Amino acid sequence: MRAKDVLGRRGEELAADFLQAHGMRIVERNWRCPEGEIDIVALDGDALVIAEVKTRKSLAYGHPFEAVGADKLARLHRLAAAWCRAQGLRMPLCRVDVIAVVDDGIGEPALEHLKGVG
Amino acid sequence: MALGRTYSVALVGLNGYIVEVEADIGQTLPAFVILGLPDASLNEAKERIRSAAHNSGIPLSRRKITANLIPASLPKRGSGFDLAIAMAVLLAANDIRPTGRTVFIAELGLDGRLRPVRGILPAVMAAVRAGYPEVVVARANVAEAELVPGAQVRGYATLARLAFDCGADPQDLALDFEPQSEDSDGTGTGASPALVPDMGDVSGQAAARRALEVAAAGAHHLLLTGPPGAGKTMLAERLPGLLPDLGDTEAMEVTAIHSLCSLPSSSVQLLRRPPYENPHHTATAVAIIGGGSGLPRPGAASRAHRGVLFLDEAPEYDRGVLDALRQPLESGVLVIHRSAGAAAYPARFQLVLAANPCPCGKATGKGVDCICTPTMRRRYQARMSGPLLDRVDIQLEVERVSLAGFGQPAAEEATATIAERVRAARNRQLDRLQPFGMETNAQVPGRLLRGVLRLDAPTTRILDYALERGVLTARGYDRVLRLAWTLADLARRDVPDADDVGQALGLRQAAAASP
Numbered sequence: 097m098r099a100k101d102v103l104g105r106r107g108e109e110l111a112a113d114f115l116q117a118h119g120m121r122i123v124e125r126n127w128r129c130p131e132g133e134i135d136i137v138a139l140d141g142d143a144l145v146i147a148e149v150k151t152r153k154s155l156a157y158g159h160p161f162e163a164v165g166a167d168k169l170a171r172l173h174r175l176a177a178a179w180c181r182a183q184g185l186r187m188p189l190c191r192v193d194v195i196a197v198v199d200d201g202i203g204e205p206a207l208e209h210l211k212g213v214g
Numbered sequence: 215m216a217l218g219r220t221y222s223v224a225l226v227g228l229n230g231y232i233v234e235v236e237a238d239i240g241q242t243l244p245a246f247v248i249l250g251l252p253d254a255s256l257n258e259a260k261e262r263i264r265s266a267a268h269n270s271g272i273p274l275s276r277r278k279i280t281a282n283l284i285p286a287s288l289p290k291r292g293s294g295f296d297l298a299i300a301m302a303v304l305l306a307a308n309d310i311r312p313t314g315r316t317v318f319i320a321e322l323g324l325d326g327r328l329r330p331v332r333g334i335l336p337a338v339m340a341a342v343r344a345g346y347p348e349v350v351v352a353r354a355n356v357a358e359a360e361l362v363p364g365a366q367v368r369g370y371a372t373l374a375r376l377a378f379d380c381g382a383d384p385q386d387l388a389l390d391f392e393p394q395s396e397d398s399d400g401t402g403t404g405a406s407p408a409l410v411p412d413m414g415d416v417s418g419q420a421a422a423r424r425a426l427e428v429a430a431a432g433a434h435h436l437l438l439t440g441p442p443g444a445g446k447t448m449l450a451e452r453l454p455g456l457l458p459d460l461g462d463t464e465a466m467e468v469t470a471i472h473s474l475c476s477l478p479s480s481s482v483q484l485l486r487r488p489p490y491e492n493p494h495h496t497a498t499a500v501a502i503i504g505g506g507s508g509l510p511r512p513g514a515a516s517r518a519h520r521g522v523l524f525l526d527e528a529p530e531y532d533r534g535v536l537d538a539l540r541q542p543l544e545s546g547v548l549v550i551h552r553s554a555g556a557a558a559y560p561a562r563f564q565l566v567l568a569a570n571p572c573p574c575g576k577a578t579g580k581g582v583d584c585i586c587t588p589t590m591r592r593r594y595q596a597r598m599s600g601p602l603l604d605r606v607d608i609q610l611e612v613e614r615v616s617l618a619g620f621g622q623p624a625a626e627e628a629t630a631t632i633a634e635r636v637r638a639a640r641n642r643q644l645d646r647l648q649p650f651g652m653e654t655n656a657q658v659p660g661r662l663l664r665g666v667l668r669l670d671a672p673t674t675r676i677l678d679y680a681l682e683r684g685v686l687t688a689r690g691y692d693r694v695l696r697l698a699w700t701l702a703d704l705a706r707r708d709v710p711d712a713d714d715v716g717q718a719l720g721l722r723q724a725a726a727a728s729p
Contacts, residue, residue, distance in 0.1 A: 159244065159276040161243055161244050161276050161277075162244045162276065164243055169243070194243060210241060210242060210243060211241075213242050213243050214242075214243070
């Protein structure tokens with residue numbers, strides 16, 4: 097595994113713990129389809145949450161949130177629909193969340209959570 | 215608080231409006247949106263502000279920033295809003311203390327320095343008038359902003375310094391950054407006064423010299439006709455030197471217009487000398503009158519406000535350009551409408567026209583060398599329309615300099631001497647005309663000339679005769695009277711005598727025969 101994948105993996109672990117700590121139920125991790133990958137699928141009460149996790153070691157190359165552009169956001173919404181189709185589910189409440197993890201490997205990692213973006 | 219509020223000024227022509235800048239930080243993905251009809255240069259402010267804030271040590275929030283410029287329906291343009299938006303965003307992020315009613319007008323550099331913008335003078339005037347006397351500008355704009363009475367101006371070199379004074383945490387601020395400004399010491403370009411040509415250089419041409427003096431004294435419009443090389447341009451260039459210094463209000467008006475037109479510079483002073491504009495005859499109506507896309511910009515006529523607009527080779531101008539001048543000659547103001555709104559620019563200038571007598575330029579004196587047909591000559595003269603020439607009080611033919619008048623060095627009167635007489639004559643006019651709300655003889659309407667200021671019959675006999683014979687129209691009659699008053703003012707007489715009237719008629723010789 098390459099270093100960046102290790103970092104991303106750790107970020108996703110931290111994000112999943114974070115969501116669970118905030119009362120959400122993790123449904124699925126790293127779900128893939130031809131269109132792409134969903135990092136975390138979770139349930140927040142009745143709402144389906146499609147969570148994208150972005151992890152960085154430092155802010156030197158910009159904030160993790162800045163890496164989520166308009167087309168990535170659009171893809172996440174398409175993936176949300178694709179996941180529901182694949183499960184044969186109809187989810188009236190569905191949203192896309194983005195979680196930024198800044199982890200320099202020394203101090204406490206910093207997590208930021210944006211709900212219902214785009 | 216996720217909402218910040220600051221103030222800036224939007225200029226529409228010379229009128230400024232206070233613009234309220236609101237900034238909101240929303241909990242969603244990073245973005246920067248500017249609302250309120252920004253133009254392209256204002257939309258680029260996002261990138262300037264982000265970089266400037268980052269390089270000043272106070273990076274902007276990593277969330278969605280929405281800046282709203284109120285009133286939203288007023289189109290806004292230019293980079294002068296950069297600072298106000300940046301401060302509103304910092305305020306929304308709680309990085310600084312509220313700034314109250316302070317008005318911010320400056321452009322931001324990527325390194326966080328404040329850059330001067332054009333039009334500071336009218337913008338600060340508007341802010342003070344609207345009750346926002348506290349103004350923050352770039353250091354290079356301080357001199358200009360301080361020209362406005364009542365303004366409390368603060369100048370800053372960098373965003374970091376300003377943020378520090380507004381209570382930002384000094385730990386991260388780039389306070390030791392001190393930009394080496396190329397134009398902040400006042401020794402840069404534009405500091406040396408332009409060399410004004412002197413009347414002492416003009417040899418001979420006694421009649422033209424006299425006409426120029428009269429034109430300067432009474433603010434009369436002037437037409438010089440004559441063959442090439444007679445010195446029409448030379449004479450016209452020397453008219454601004456004869457005019458008296460501008461008063462306080464006039465100087466502010468002139469400086470405000472030039473502040474809009476010129477690139478920002480720190481060596482701005484109140485323009486005390488009447489401006490001189492000398493456009494080329496290929497100029498379009500827009501170049502002379504003002505205009506351009508979006509919000510209209512001032513043209514040569516407005517830049518010549520309270521000064522001289524010299525149109526050399528006047529018949530070569532497009533007829534439409536010349537006729538477009540009729541309105542400002544009448545009202546002293548130009549209102550220009552464009553898609554983004556209407557702008558009013560003052561344009562009370564003294565018009566000086568120069569023209570050849572015919573296309574070949576040789577129809578002077580007996581005109582034996584002239585190769586033009588009478589039709590060509592007539593058509594050439596007709597390019598300057600009657601209604602335009604109607605407004606020109608002095609219409610003079612300039613002859614070629616004769617050998618007798620040429621080559622006598624330093625025999626002629628210098629500008630300073632003549633300007634002194636002009637100033638005295640202007641003062642006499644002011645004393646007489648102030649009760650009527652006028653300043654110069656050129657402004658006096660015929661009603662007044664033939665009413666309160668009526669001359670007795672023996673004095674105007676020669677005029678009455680000319681009118682009776684039909685060589686002088688009623689309008690021409692009024693114009694001769696105006697000139698006669700100016701001649702009397704120059705001669706320090708309280709009322710024109712028959713001699714003044716006769717001389718005035720002579721200055722109108724070319725026009726006496728025309729309508």
